[in-house]
Amino acid sequence: xxQNSKKMQGVPEPTLRRxxxxxxFAEGLLRKGQQFVSSTQIANYMNIDPTQVTKDLxxxxxxxxxxxxYEVKAIVDVLSDFLGFSVMDSAFLVGAGSLGSALLHDxxxxxxxxxxxxxxxxxxxTIGRKINDxxxxxxxxxxDLAQELSVVMGIITVPAENxxxxxxxxxxxxxxxxxxxxxxxxxxxEDIIVQxxxxxxxxxxxxNKLHTEKN
Amino acid sequence: xxQNSKKMQGVPEPTLRRxxxxxxFAEGLLRKGQQFVSSTQIANYMNIDPTQVTKDLxxxxxxxxxxxxYEVKAIVDVLSDFLGFSVMDSAFLVGAGSLGSALLHDxxxxxxxxxxxxxxxxxxxTIGRKINDxxxxxxxxxxDLAQELSVVMGIITVPAENxxxxxxxxxxxxxxxxxxxxxxxxxxxEDIIVQxxxxxxxxxxxxNKLHTEKN
DNA sequence: TTTTAATAAAGAATAATTTCCTTATTAATT
DNA sequence: AATTAATAAGGAAATTATTCTTTATTAAAA
Ligand SMILES: NC(=O)c1ccc[n+]([C@@H]2O[C@H](COP(=O)([O-])OP(=O)(O)OC[C@H]3O[C@@H](n4cnc5c(N)ncnc54)[C@H](O)[C@@H]3O)[C@@H](O)[C@H]2O)c1
Ligand SMILES: NC(=O)c1ccc[n+]([C@@H]2O[C@H](COP(=O)([O-])OP(=O)(O)OC[C@H]3O[C@@H](n4cnc5c(N)ncnc54)[C@H](O)[C@@H]3O)[C@@H](O)[C@H]2O)c1
Numbered sequence: 089x090x091q092n093s094k095k096m097q098g099v100p101e102p103t104l105r106r107x108x109x110x111x112x113f114a115e116g117l118l119r120k121g122q123q124f125v126s127s128t129q130i131a132n133y134m135n136i137d138p139t140q141v142t143k144d145l146x147x148x149x150x151x152x153x154x155x156x157x158y159e160v161k162a163i164v165d166v167l168s169d170f171l172g173f174s175v176m177d178s179a180f181l182v183g184a185g186s187l188g189s190a191l192l193h194d195x196x197x198x199x200x201x202x203x204x205x206x207x208x209x210x211x212x213x214t215i216g217r218k219i220n221d222x223x224x225x226x227x228x229x230x231x232d233l234a235q236e237l238s239v240v241m242g243i244i245t246v247p248a249e250n251x252x253x254x255x256x257x258x259x260x261x262x263x264x265x266x267x268x269x270x271x272x273x274x275x276x277x278e279d280i281i282v283q284x285x286x287x288x289x290x291x292x293x294x295x296n297k298l299h300t301e302k303n
Numbered sequence: 304x305x306q307n308s309k310k311m312q313g314v315p316e317p318t319l320r321r322x323x324x325x326x327x328f329a330e331g332l333l334r335k336g337q338q339f340v341s342s343t344q345i346a347n348y349m350n351i352d353p354t355q356v357t358k359d360l361x362x363x364x365x366x367x368x369x370x371x372x373y374e375v376k377a378i379v380d381v382l383s384d385f386l387g388f389s390v391m392d393s394a395f396l397v398g399a400g401s402l403g404s405a406l407l408h409d410x411x412x413x414x415x416x417x418x419x420x421x422x423x424x425x426x427x428x429t430i431g432r433k434i435n436d437x438x439x440x441x442x443x444x445x446x447d448l449a450q451e452l453s454v455v456m457g458i459i460t461v462p463a464e465n466x467x468x469x470x471x472x473x474x475x476x477x478x479x480x481x482x483x484x485x486x487x488x489x490x491x492x493e494d495i496i497v498q499x500x501x502x503x504x505x506x507x508x509x510x511n512k513l514h515t516e517k518n
Numbered sequence: 519t520t521t522t523a524a525t526a527a528a529g530a531a532t533a534a535t536t537t538c539c540t541t542a543t544t545a546a547t548t
Numbered sequence: 549a550a551t552t553a554a555t556a557a558g559g560a561a562a563t564t565a566t567t568c569t570t571t572a573t574t575a576a577a578a
Contacts, residue, residue, distance in 0.1 A: 315567055341555065342555075342556070353556095354556095357556060357557065358557090358558095361556090367557080369554080373556090419558085472559090
């Protein structure tokens with residue numbers, strides 16, 4: 089099975105991180121009616137090097153026009169496809185607390201291809217409530233329904249000490265990817281995709297810059 | 304002014320991202336009463352290479368004992384100092400909506416050295432409320448108080464289209480660092496530190512793995 | 519029509535990061 | 549007491565990511 093060499097190697101993770109920002113920027117331009125955008129403009133917006141932008145976009149099928157730039161519409165269409173934002177994937181969220189509720193409220197996730205179909209908790213206070221039209225169930229309910237509903241992702245927003253328990257449950261549910269918002273690291277079978285999103289890491293970077301770069 | 308060459312070069316950002324995780328892990332071990340931890344154990348927990356752990360820790364003053372590992376207490380103490388988590392920095396949060404409220408509720412931030420002293424919004428519904436004992440003011444209030452209160456950081460959790468307006472305000476307030484949770488990129492003077500935390504980038508990475516690595 | 523300048527694209531060079539390899543140390547085992 | 553195995557640490561090598569350089573193209577200006 090021979091593939092395009094770029095696909096074989098995979099897209100660099102830093103590139104994947106930047107792409108949603110290009111997309112958001114292009115969507116804004118599209119709304120404003122701008123038809124073309126150059127790598128220079130995008131780079132200026134992102135505070136990065138213009139060649140970085142062209143390199144990143146070269147992983148996709150988007151081609152630019154010399155002296156003009158890229159067609160905004162093409163960036164929007166190709167990039168949302170490329171990033172998997174134009175097909176809707178379903179997710180379960182476990183832990184409908186502060187952060188979990190914020191995610192349930194966020195329509196940005198739907199816009200970027202993620203549809204949270206149900207939430208789970210153990211607290212009687214939250215169970216039964218609807219948050220942004222998404223119902224919160226007791227964690228013991230729906231145990232084998234993930235596969236049936238073709239839910240591919242599990243979102244963990246419980247306290248760190250319960251992250252592993254929840255992860256185990258999600259694996260049992262047949263979920264393929266886990267988005268873990270707790271600072272805890274979870275152990276799962278090799279074929280399960282795990283994305284850790286540790287907000288506190290950002291603090292470390294800010295503090296380091298605050299305390300060293302500046303005087 | 305001659306400095307240690309490691310300090311001159313700066314700590315790599317990936318290292319800074321991993322360090323808070325080492326810290327959280329060590330804190331857990333400390334609570335359980337474990338006295339030593341090896342790079343192998345940490346690496347196993349983090350799903351990374353053990354030499355990565357020793358390299359990362361070598362940026363700090365922590366030294367390990369052959370055949371034993373690192374003292375857990377030392378990791379906790381040195382790392383929280385090193386990351387700037389043991390001195391409290393003050394922040395203003397603007398946009399007390401879903402995500403803003405979650406951050407206001409999160410005591411993890413306090414634990415990692417960030418003290419949100421006040422929140423701002425424009426919606427009459429939220430203004431005047433207290434979230435986790437933090438009062439929400441109208442954005443027009445307190446205009447020059449940031450410096451007086453020595454607030455170094457501004458957190459932006461407003462809708463993307465208002466991010467720039469808020470950023471401009473924060474710069475005028477004399478804030479040194481901005482933690483931007485919107486997908487929009489903001490333009491600020493060079494000496495202002497900006498940390499963009501775009502949750503949607505994580506989606507791009509997960510989807511890419513879901514759609515390519517597997518099968 | 520000719521010239522100029524802005525641009526994409528591809529490849530080379532550089533820089534950053536991770537992984538590998540070697541050595542020395544030492545707790546645990548024999 | 550000698551041996552074994554697990555480890556930290558430092559440097560080398562490999563890998564990955566970014567930046568620089570060159571070339572070709574073309575819209576706009578002269
Ligand atoms: N709130 C934030 O802004 C924020 C920021 C960064 C990281 N985090 C992390 O996100 C996680 C959640 O934080 P939070 O502030 O939302 O906490 P929270 O206490 O508000 O919410 C946790 C929710 O999980 C539920 N829960 C607990 N154990 C459970 C289980 N076994 N199964 C199902 N549900 C369970 C609780 O009932 C609660 O509703 C924590 O790990 C925290 O460190 C939160
Ligand atoms: N909710 C999430 O989980 C989530 C996830 C990822 C990213 N985000 C991003 O975070 C941002 C906020 O999202 P949210 O879901 O909290 O939105 P939200 O609508 O719940 O909250 C936004 C708040 O900002 C206030 N606001 C608007 N303009 C303002 C201004 N000029 N000055 C002060 N306050 C102002 C609004 O009154 C509102 O209270 C968005 O950019 C969103 O894309 C949110």
